[in-house]
Amino acid sequence: MATPLLKSGPEPASQADEPTSPVARFEVDAPLAMDAGVDLAPWQIAYQTAGTLNAERSNAVLVCHALTGDQHFANTHPVTGKDGWWERLIGPGKPVDTDRYFVICANVVGSCMGTTGPASINPATGRAYGLDFPLVTIRDMVRGQAMLLDRLGIKDLFLCIGGSMGGMQVLQWAASYPERVFAAMPIATGARHSAQNIAFHEVGRQAILADPNWHGGRYLDVGTRPAKGLGVARMGAHITYLSEPALHRKFGRRLQDRDAPTFSFDADFQIESYLRHQGITFVERFDANAYLYLTRAMDYFDLAADHGGVLANAFRDTRTRFCIMSFTSDWLFPTADSRAIVHALNAAAAPVAFVEVESDKGHDAFLLDEPAMISAAKGFIAAAARERGL
Ligand SMILES: CC(=O)SCCNC(=O)CCNC(=O)[C@H](O)C(C)(C)COP(=O)(O)OP(=O)(O)OC[C@H]1O[C@@H](n2cnc3c(N)ncnc32)[C@H](O)[C@@H]1OP(=O)(O)O
Ligand SMILES: N[C@@H](CCO)C(=O)O
Structure with missing residues (x-):
């Protein structure tokens, strides 16, 4: 039995007759404690959902977007008029099946699609923050998402998934909240941003x-x-x-x-x-x-450095099962970056699958039609769902 979800902001009349709900945003009561040492307040987070949260609240999927992505993963983009950026992967009958899972995607803090960022009004001056906005880290983004999940009454995620900067957030989720992530799929990413x-x-x-x-x-x-x-x-x-x-x-x-x-x-x-x-x-x-x-934020990301220089330490307490995916022609986050994550997970005794997809499409292959990516994601998510009893 599905339960309705508490949401603030403009609400759909009924989630049942809306395959994807309109964007909601909520003004967060508590400040966002940022790594820069600033408590951001007030602040708001804009998000989009699809599907329905089950009675056990055990079928939530958090989708983390990439550098210039946003919450419009499965609906027409309000500015470009283009399809949702991950409709190949998410939707009814897709690997992230919105008939089975409750999918959430939130615009990250520091961005410009409804969540507070440098273009937002600074209440102290009445003008846009500009460079007065505090520096943002991947951990800040994840902390903000965790506050959103708290607000939605979601204690733990069935799946956390994302590509590129979204993959960094997935890794950070597993490191920051090991008890809140059942399965994780970081795609075309790395545990640190390279010099190049x-x-x-x-x-x-x-x-x-x-x-x-x-x-x-x-x-x-x-x-x-x-x-x-x-x-x-x-x-x-x-x-x-x-x-x-x-x-x-x-x-x-x-x-x-x-x-x-x-x-x-x-x-x-x-x-x-x-x-x-x-x-x-x-x-x-x-x-x-x-x-x-x-x-x-991507440049500063270095998960090993945050854990005594040993990447495996980031995953010591993990109970998450992982699927790490790379693309053969990705020279931004080459397969070697994914392999380093796999080795760290092996050292941390975490269950991990590793998929290198043969593709000539480069880094953005994760946004494109790659049948091997779709089938591997489908298999990994289906197996995790069985383990979770979904
Ligand atoms: C993960 C997230 O959060 S989403 C991230 C944010 N979104 C993105 O980064 C998407 C933007 N990136 C893209 O569109 C990337 O090009 C890709 C690689 C993902 C898309 O690849 P493809 O679907 O193969 O599209 P392609 O790269 O061919 O680009 C198509 C566009 O280029 C235009 N184009 C193609 N050839 C030419 C040309 N010779 N001259 C001018 N324009 C051209 C097309 O008209 C089309 O324009 P439109 O997007 O305004 O409709
Ligand atoms: N092209 C995507 C991925 C970049 O890492 C974006 O602009 O967000």
Whole structure:
């Protein structure tokens, strides 16, 4: 028997006739104690749910989104009009089956889709926080999600799942709240951000900081936006989400709408036109300061460093069963990063499966149609559900 769920914010009339409920948000009563030493208050968290919580409250799934993702995992995005970003994996009859599980996804703290972040109003000044917002960590994001689950009356999760920065949150969940995670599936991620990844983030941030419209982070006060800087940051980052074979397959050296080069700096090549498009469309949906903060949160993530330099120590108390997944062409979070997590889990005597998916799609393969990812996720989740008696 399903029980209705207590929610604040705009509520669906009935979850039964809504495959995915509208976004809800709640103003959290308690401050968010952040690693930067700041108690963030007031603050709010925006989230989306799908499915129904069972009477035992044992079928909750937390989906953790990636760097520029949000809570719109299974519904049309309000800004882009695109399908939910994980509809391939989540929905009725899908591996994360919304006919069986109650699925929650919350916009992370520091982002810009309804949860408090640098574009939110600072009550102390009446203006957007800008750079007065405290630095955010992956652990802060997870702490905020735990407060949301407390509010929803969910003591423990059946499954915690996410890719990239979402995978970092999954690992942090297992480390911070071992008793609250039954099964975990971190995908295309690492237990720490590599020097190369920090380097790419730094280039993107410098593009934003160098944009005269950034105004020291106060662009909202003066009614401008550092669109050029943010667009360039996304163009550079987007290359890291793909792979050389995928770029060759999709674009090769083909020219864009012309038969010969123009001998100018116009977008002669399809790949240039494509990247410009990715930069422009990103700016329409994302806040530049939020991009600075969230890339920094990923840079600071180092689970071993938080546990005496030994990654296995992060999982010593775990009762969670894990499925770690990587993609062969992911050069941002290569398989070696996943293997290091598997080895740490082995050392911590944790049950762990390891799946390396053959794919030429690069890091963002986890967002795309990868049948081997879908079937492995389906199998792992079904086995965990059996163990859980779901
Ligand atoms: C996990 C989360 O939380 S979600 C994360 C946030 N979301 C994202 O990062 C999604 C954005 N990323 C993408 O779209 C990535 O490109 C991918 C890799 C995931 C998508 O891959 P694909 O589905 O293969 O799409 P593809 O990379 O070909 O891009 C398609 C877009 O490029 C455009 N495009 C393709 N070729 C060209 C070209 N030559 N010139 C200009 N534009 C082009 C298409 O028109 C399409 O535009 P639209 O997205 O505005 O409709
Ligand atoms: N492309 C995804 C994953 C990046 O890690 C995003 O922008 O969030």
